[in-house]
Structures are given as structure tokens and as C-alpha cells.
Amino acid sequence: xxxxxxxxxxxxxxxxxxxxxxxxxxxxxxxxxxxxxxxxxxxxxxxxxxxxxxxxxxxxxxxxxxxxxxxxxxxxxxxxxxxxxxxxxxxxxxxxxxxxxxxxxxxxxxxxxxxxxxxxxxxxxxxxxxxxxxxxxxxxxxxxxxxxxxxxxxxxxxxxxxxxxxxxxxxxxxxxxxxxxxxxxx
Numbered sequence: 164x165x166x167x168x169x170x171x172x173x174x175x176x177x178x179x180x181x182x183x184x185x186x187x188x189x190x191x192x193x194x195x196x197x198x199x200x201x202x203x204x205x206x207x208x209x210x211x212x213x214x215x216x217x218x219x220x221x222x223x224x225x226x227x228x229x230x231x232x233x234x235x236x237x238x239x240x241x242x243x244x245x246x247x248x249x250x251x252x253x254x255x256x257x258x259x260x261x262x263x264x265x266x267x268x269x270x271x272x273x274x275x276x277x278x279x280x281x282x283x284x285x286x287x288x289x290x291x292x293x294x295x296x297x298x299x300x301x302x303x304x305x306x307x308x309x310x311x312x313x314x315x316x317x318x319x320x321x322x323x324x325x326x327x328x329x330x331x332x333x334x335x336x337x338x339x340x341x342x343x344x345x346x347x348x349x
Contacts, residue, residue: 173202244280
């Protein structure tokens with residue numbers, strides 16, 4: 164069983180993280196571990212018709228964001244990697260500066276120190292130099308910054324199509340292949 168840690172922060176775009184979580188439900192051999200920040204709890208209510216309980220119900224394991232003694236806080240807790248979707252600038256800053264004040268940031272820090280894939284779906288626009296420097300720091304430490312930019316070669320017909328493809332690509336970066344994801348064939 165491979166564990167995938169998924170963090171949801173309060174940035175706009177919580178649909179990307181929720182869709183990734185929904186996609187993980189049907190993948191054999193994957194155990195999903197979810198961490199939801201307090202700001203993400205608000206964003207779920209603002210941007211979706213789902214309750215926090217419904218979102219948490221999609222995960223195999225839910226860890227309270229304040230539980231810094233949870234499994235993902237330790238390098239000995241083996242995972243396939245971590246996806247933060249969406250990733251707020253606040254979370255990006257904390258991760259880039261190793262400021263492990265909660266489980267989400269600590270889990271990301273552990274993911275980096277153990278040289279496991281960390282994918283941050285940073286959701287902010289436009290970007291100023293401070294944002295870009297934080298992204299550069301994370302990339303220099305081994306993380307992947309993956310803004311939710313749609314792949315238009317798939318010719319999405321709906322917003323749902325764009326969200327699904329983007330979430331599947333993010334999971335692909337963790338080595339989790341989602342059946343039916345359209346790929347560029349040239």
C-alpha cells in the first residue's frame with residue numbers, strides 16, 4: 164500500500180484538491196491521507212456545494228492540521244509523496260522557509276527532507292518577486308511548483324474537464340497514474 168498525502172489550504176481552487184482526492188478513491192494500492200487547514204475549511208464552503216465532512220469522507224485517513232504527532236510528521240512514515248492543492252502563498256512561504264507550525268507544513272518539510280515528491284499547486288496571480296523567490300526556494304529544495312494552468316490541447320468542454328485533467332497531471336507527478344487521463348501523443 165502506497166500512501167499519498169494531500170493537503171488543502173485556503174487559496175482559491177479547492178476543487179483541484181478535492182478532485183485529486185476523488186481520483187485517488189478508485190486507485191488500487193493507494194491510501195490517501197488528508198490534511199485540511201482552517202482556511203481551507205472556509206474555502207470549501209465558499210467554492211463548493213460540499214461540506215468539510217463530505218470532503219474528509221473521501222480520504223482513507225484524515226489528520227487534524229494541529230496534530231504534529233501524526234504519521235506524516237515523521238520521515239519514517241513512508242509515502243509516495245505529497246500534493247498541496249491548492250497551495251496558498253502563506254503555505255508556500257512556510258514550506259519554503261521550513262516554518263513547520265502545523266502538520267501540513269511539517270509533512271511538506273518531511274517530504275522534502277526525505278527526497279520524496281512534493282507538488283505544490285500554487286494558486287495566485289499575478290505574482291510578485293517575493294512569490295517567485297519563494298517558489299524558487301522550494302524548487303531548489305526539490306519541490307515541484309505546479310500552478311493549475313489548464314492544458315488546452317485536451318480541448319476541454321467544461322470547467323470540470325479542466326479541473327480533472329489538471330488534478331490528474333498533479334497526481335502523475337507523484338507517480339500515481341489515473342486511468343483515462345488524456346495525454347499528448349504528438
